[in-house]
Amino acid sequence: MTVDSTAPSQPAIENLLAERRTFPPDPAFTAQANAKASLYEEADRDFEAFWARIARERVDWTKPFEQTLDWQLPFAKWFIGGTLNISENCVDRHVKQGLGHKVAYHWIGEPGDTRTITYADLLREVQKAANALKELGVKTGDRVAIYMPMIPELPVAMLACARLGAAHTVVFGGFSAEALAGRINDAEAKVLITADGGWRRGKATPLKPAADEAIANAPTIEHVLVVQRLGDAAETSMTEGRDVWWHDIVGRQPETCSPVPVDSEHLLYLLYTSGTTAKPKGIVHTTAGYLVGTSFTHEMIFDVKPDDVYWCAADIGWVTGHSYIVYGPLANATTGVLYEGTPDTPAWDRWWQIVEQYKVSILYCAPTAIRAFMKQGEEHPAKHDLSSLRVLGSVGEPINPEAWLWYQQNIGGGKTPVVDTWWQTETGMILITPLPGVTTTKPGSATFPFPGIEADVVDNEGRSVPLGGGGYLVLKRPWPAMLRGIYGDPERYQETYWSRFPGMYFAGDGAKRDEEGYFWLLGRVDDVMNVAGHRISTIEVESALVDHKKVAESAVVGKNDPLTGQAIFAFVILKAGVEPSDGLGIELREHVAKVISPIARPKFLMFTPDLPKTRSGKIMRRLLRDIAEGRTLGDTTTLADAGVVDAIRERSGAAEE
Ligand code: WTA
Secondary structure: OOOOOOOOOHHHHHHHHHHOOOEOOOHHHHHHOOOOOHHHHHHHHOHHHHHHHHHHHHOOOOEOOOEEEEEEOOEEEEEEOOEEOHHHHHHHHHHHHHHOOOEEEEEEOOOOOEEEEEHHHHHHHHHHHHHHHHHOOOOOOOEEEEEOOOOOHHHHHHHHHHHHOOEEEEOOOOOOHHHHHHHHHHHOOOEEEEEOEEEEOOEEEEOHHHHHHHHOOOOOOOEEEEEOOOHHHOOOOOOOOOEEEHHHHOOOOOOOOOOOOEEOOOEEEEEEEOOOOOOOEEEEEEOHHHHHHHHHHHHHHOOOOOOOEEEEOOOOOOHHHHHHHHHHHHHOOOEEEEEOOOOOOOOOOHHHHHHHHHOOOEEEEOHHHHHHHHHHOOHHHHOOOOOOOOEEEEEOOOOOHHHHHHHHHHHOOOOOOEEEEEOOOOOOOOOEOOOOOOOOEOOOOOEOEOOOOOEEEEOOOOOEOOOOOEEEEEEOOOOOOOOOEEOOOHHHHHHHHHOOOOOOEEEEEEEEEOOOOOEEEEEEOOOEEEEOOEEEEHHHHHHHHHOOOOEEEEEEEEEEEOOOEEEEEEEEEEOOOOOOOHHHHHHHHHHHHHHOOHHHOOOEEEEOOOOOEEOOOOEOHHHHHHHHHOOOOOOOOOEOOOHHHHHHHHHHHHOOO
């Protein structure tokens, strides 16, 4: 163990900030880097030819593709005519090339139990699980819902679906029964794969009861496959004829199961994400383009080499886990770390202990985690030898320069490149990012579009804003891992992403570019909040509140928060005759946690007699945001009743949790 006495203190970081320092690549890193500046030139010359080359080089095709791209705006098809199986590309081919002994995942349970899964193990387990799914009636083209903690059976389940050409829809284990049921119903999933529970913050946390509650309202589910993680630590009831234990059915399956070759555009998975309405959208991802995009970006942006130990600390339930824990890294035969628990259990140095023990060389996490570590103090990382780290990544929300510098100095020893990566569930792969060894970074900027990606910042009319100015982030060209649509709703797809600025993909984010063309992401410009890197729609939370029998109306806004980026602030109008009280405030917050997820529980809740509305009846969220932030109010002349604002403000002192 080494203690780095040179870790800079906060004033030192402030000096760095004041200097507006830039970080050119270290020549020693550049000399060995996977990414080369020439990639930008190659992609600029002919972006289709660029992606075609990569697709030919990286994918084992069962039938080669004939055409690179068919672009009928906004509907894209990539690598047309090709067939492949993604599980074969992620597992079988590595074993065939002699990498069966290589570790695919070092799994670490929160209580300290561990499992080592090699590529040979993964191949065997995926085939057995695929055979079990077949026995349960799953066929090519079906959908399978997955609701699990962070255990090795989760990636195994995803790959088993993909092996059969069945689409998975993973629902984050922290979501409620109601949220799970909504997703199962939209996807019309036939089988649910879940677990008795997992370990979280030192406690056995059951999952099966929520799964049962969901299935009661999800008639398409025929069978439930249940992994035993907690065993005696949970009481799990199984429904005869419907539920089967994973170890019973998977355990007795044959160890081989041929991968089903599917079309390049075959549905790989659905992942539901919050939009600007109460109903989450099923984002559609297909097979070949997604594999090409995630594996190539993973190798270039994280500079992954055969000996690296790579740890993406997201949950597989989010897109970051799909693309950069499962598909991208496995396609590259990477050794990864998979950790079940939270960063504070049993103590705040848990991550750093894992980095030291497994010699993690690449770490990818969210600014929220970094800010939480900053708050706990640099003594926690300083207790451990973190010298194995050579690349650090950030994702999910804008990273403030202080957090960027703290990360680089205290975790990266002041020497590692930091890659701040911008992307979305919809984009499937990272789109705006530095390339380590190539890009000079600026703390807080995601820098430039990845080779082959055309991003721009436009004004209200869709005109490109000159360098130095801000506006809306748009993408002007298709990319291989892009969403193919919203499940079952092509009109909503067109409307949500392609109609605000005709011909361009509207990401929903604000951005500015500095004089040197660096992109600086400014957060969402729509009714989506970003709380600790999780996307939550204001309207979803409002619907959950109004769903409570004592609530007449509500309005929800995101309030700036030093730790979680944004925090949820709910304004609530009670039904006539109901008296506001602290107890009711707690009850309503809990209600939201139950209906959606604890991640959506409002941090602030204010009872109000009315809400500020325009004459046409629209809630004035901008005004509510100002109230939530305690800012001086702007122009209120479109208000129906200006007195409402005063009434709300008078109460705002009592709003904090
Ligand atoms: C935000 C997560 C700034 C952004 C991969 C985007 C970011 C939303 C960054 C997508 C970043 C993600 N800098 N903002 N590096 N990365 N975002 O779908 O608002 O969960 O639209 O995908 O997160 O969130 P999602």
